[in-house]
Amino acid sequence: MANTPQIKIPATYMRGGTSKGVFFRLQDLPEAARVPGAARDALLQRVIGSPDPYAKQIDGMGGATSSTSKTVIVAKSERADHDVDYLFGQVSIDKPFVDWSGNCGNLSSAVGSFAIASGLVDPERVPDNGMCTVRIWQANIGKTIIAHVPIMNGEVQETGDFELDGVTFPAAEVQLEFLDPAAEEEGASGSMFPTGNLVDELEVPGVGTLQATMINAGIPTIFINAEAVGYTGTELQDAINGDPRALAMFETIRAHGAVRMGLIKGIEEAAKRQHTPKVAFVARPANYVASSGKQVNAGDVDLLVRALSMGKLHHAMMGTAAVAIGTAAAIPGTLVNLAAGGGGERSAVRFGHPSGTLRVGAEAVQAGGEWSVAKAIMSRSARVLMEGWVRVPGDCF
Structure with missing residues (x-):
């Protein structure tokens, strides 16, 4: 039986709002997974532990719910007036695919924090104390999200007294602005109400x-x-x-x-x-x-x-x-x-x-x-749960 060693990929496990997922910098992914396609999908499925016929994701980072079977890829943005590009992948628990058709609003609250801590935001834009405004391009739906991330002593402030129903412990508040939130889905009319009717x-x-x-x-x-x-x-x-x-x-x-x-x-x-x-x-x-x-x-x-x-x-x-x-x-x-x-x-x-x-x-x-x-405006919170590397078999993608 062939023995393929595991490989290590830098990653951060984060909670954002009432979800959690595995965050990657695009530059840290294996070369074949830096572009959309079968290799990227296979890698992310293996990281999360899918597809799992037992629906438990025991052999991966997923938590066997839609809220915990998530992946995020972040890169420096080449778009004017944006800091980072954010791509979200919802990994199916029991079927072999990754759904790229929409955004995750909860994990959006962690993208700004991750981007700052990962060196993807210009240091000149990060205050020693106060609020850092991170301009995020949401690549799945082609929209802008503005995250207001609290900074203390030059680092992201994660602890605080902001309480969010659905999250056990309080944390620092992150306010999100979803600009022009009408989703422009492929195949849809582009209208907020695609049928033309309110009901x-x-x-x-x-x-x-x-x-x-x-x-x-x-x-x-x-x-x-x-x-x-x-x-x-x-x-x-x-x-x-x-x-x-x-x-x-x-x-x-x-x-x-x-x-x-x-x-x-x-x-x-x-x-x-x-x-x-x-x-x-x-x-x-x-x-x-x-x-x-x-x-x-x-x-x-x-x-x-x-x-x-x-x-x-x-x-x-x-x-x-x-x-x-x-x-x-x-x-x-x-x-x-x-x-x-x-x-x-x-x-x-x-x-x-x-x-x-x-x-x-x-x-x-x-x-x-x-x-x-x-x-549209709402407040969430985010926190790093673990950082380091995820390991996957080298032949899984």
Whole structure:
């Protein structure tokens, strides 16, 4: 039996928001993996421990959930007015592919910190104390993200008292600005509302005809009303993830919504595009107990949202989906806006998710019949968990 030695690749394991992943500098990857293609995908799958028929990722860095099966590649940017280029790869847990179709908003909060610590930001732009503004080009969707990273004594400040529901310990606050967040997906119309409607009638075989708001903002997302599919919006993970029929229903909704949004040509393509679009259900405020045991009162939030990622209900909320929620809430007539009480435009919304609450701001304007949002703003936190090298067999890519 052939014995191929392992190789070492410099890497950093980071938490960003309510996700964590393995971060690489592009220049540190093996030459064959510095460009998109099969070698890069195979390498990242092996790093994470996929595909794993046991769905545990025991032989890799992944945590066997959509929130922990993630990879990031960062490089100095050649674009004017940007510091770094950021590429996100969502690694499938049990299937042999990496989904490059969208961004990870949670890990976006760690990109600025990683870039500064890795020497990818001009030292002259990093203050001894204060806030460093890192201009990030999000290469998956072709958008700009501005990260405001706190600096203390010339180094990234990671500890602090900012609390984020879904994350156990407090840390330093990192504010993110997602500029012009309407996602420009390949195959889509380029419009924030690809069907041209704020609310559509979406026919889903075996489910029925559902009202749906389908939006490209942050990440393509399909919003439906919770009550239309038999839920209240107060559900925690086990209520959905422990029900195979529910998961199959949401995947069917996602596939048919993806076709209507122009992201795929046929529903059979959805299986190869797990990261986007997301599907979420919304409801009016109600009292519930979050997964941590924290009481969330109806008066604490404007609406309730539950979202699925990679086929499972997310334990908190994806950062990019939070951008979609904030954007849709700002536009009168969407299902998100109506669940938040309707009325006119709003500049911010606080919503309840399985782990607690989150506030996101977005200001929408309408011109020529088209809606647009200049930026969406939210706060997250990030922290280095481990740094050094990951090891993989030398013949795995």
